[in-house]
Amino acid sequence: MMVMIYPVWAAILSAAVVLLCGPKLIPELHKLKFGQSIRQEGPKSHQIKSGTPTMGGIIIVLGILVGTLTFAHLTVEILLALLITLGYFIIGFIDDYIKVVLKRNLGLTARQKFLGQLIIALLATYLGIHYGVLDMKLWLPLLNININLGFFYYILIWLVLVGTTNAVNLTDGLDGLAAGSVAITSFVYALICLYFVKFDLAILCLSCTGALVAFLKFNKHPAQIFMGDTGSLALGGVISSVAILTHTEILLILIGGLFVIEALSVIIQVVSFHCRHGKRVFLMSPLHHHFELKGWPEVKVVRNFWLISALCGFSGLIILLLS
Numbered sequence: 342m343m344v345m346i347y348p349v350w351a352a353i354l355s356a357a358v359v360l361l362c363g364p365k366l367i368p369e370l371h372k373l374k375f376g377q378s379i380r381q382e383g384p385k386s387h388q389i390k391s392g393t394p395t396m397g398g399i400i401i402v403l404g405i406l407v408g409t410l411t412f413a414h415l416t417v418e419i420l421l422a423l424l425i426t427l428g429y430f431i432i433g434f435i436d437d438y439i440k441v442v443l444k445r446n447l448g449l450t451a452r453q454k455f456l457g458q459l460i461i462a463l464l465a466t467y468l469g470i471h472y473g474v475l476d477m478k479l480w481l482p483l484l485n486i487n488i489n490l491g492f493f494y495y496i497l498i499w500l501v502l503v504g505t506t507n508a509v510n511l512t513d514g515l516d517g518l519a520a521g522s523v524a525i526t527s528f529v530y531a532l533i534c535l536y537f538v539k540f541d542l543a544i545l546c547l548s549c550t551g552a553l554v555a556f557l558k559f560n561k562h563p564a565q566i567f568m569g570d571t572g573s574l575a576l577g578g579v580i581s582s583v584a585i586l587t588h589t590e591i592l593l594i595l596i597g598g599l600f601v602i603e604a605l606s607v608i609i610q611v612v613s614f615h616c617r618h619g620k621r622v623f624l625m626s627p628l629h630h631h632f633e634l635k636g637w638p639e640v641k642v643v644r645n646f647w648l649i650s651a652l653c654g655f656s657g658l659i660i661l662l663l664s
Contacts, residue, residue, distance in 0.1 A: 347413075514629055549579050
């Protein structure tokens with residue numbers, strides 16, 4: 342019974358860390374002028390947000406680490422998940438540091454990000470297989486079939502990690518949107534981990550949920566701080582690592598459906614622009630900006646997208662139970 346309550350305590354502790362650190366970090370970031378630059382091609386209403394402190398992902402990750410390390414056993418699965426999370430945290434931190442501190446708008450180049458993401462994926466996959474927590478098989482929901490992918494398993498893990506982290510990053514465009522959506526997704530994954538009797542991974546997931554719910558106090562509209570790539574890439578790391586370790590990589594497409602939709606909207610927009618002589622499908626991508634330009638208030642877009650995230654997550658739970 343005590344083991345069952347640990348994930349709840351982890352969520353509370355993670356939330357407490359964020360709530361305590363937030364009021365201290367925000368003024369410091371203001372003093373250091375670590376403010377967000379708003380891209381000129383974005384919605385005009387966002388220009389007022391220019392200068393809002395970013396890199397708030399630091400306190401999110403701190404909360405997740407404190408909650409997880411306090412209550413979870415340091416199993417191979419937990420260490421692997423933290424390796425992936427911290428790996429992407431470092432990539433995001435360097436990217437934000439270059440953009441915000443060194444005043445280089447593009448941050449890391451695409452090639453540098455690709456190399457970092459590839460190294461993390463290869464290292465995580467090798468260690469997971471070596472220590473027996475990954476078996477190079479892909480589970481197909483409903484059919485309940487396991488397919489041995491062999492070498493292609495490395496490619497699958499890289500696609501899951503890169504796809505998830507970048508999709509979460511694209512979703513981080515409105516106040517509270519990414520924080521709330523990932524909080525919902527990580528809560529769903531906590532339930533999945535409990536279903537598979539993976540209590541330590543459930544602690545990680547609920548630590549993530551607790552940290553994000555607390556972060557919304559500072560990140561909800563009008564945001565006092567943004568998570569930045571520091572936060573969004575790390576959060577994508579949490580979600581993707583747990584999906585890999587629970588062998589629900591395919592199910593992640595549905596559970597993280599909102600992030601998939603956001604990423605697809607960007608892909609569709611780019612393909613349409615290049616193949617249809619400059620014609621666009623959406624007023625702006627990612628999709629949340631399209632609804633903003635349609636006249637929806639930012640808060641309405643965020644709440645509706647949270648609802649989509651919840652529907653996707655719990656639909657995934659139903660499919661898991663049917664499988």
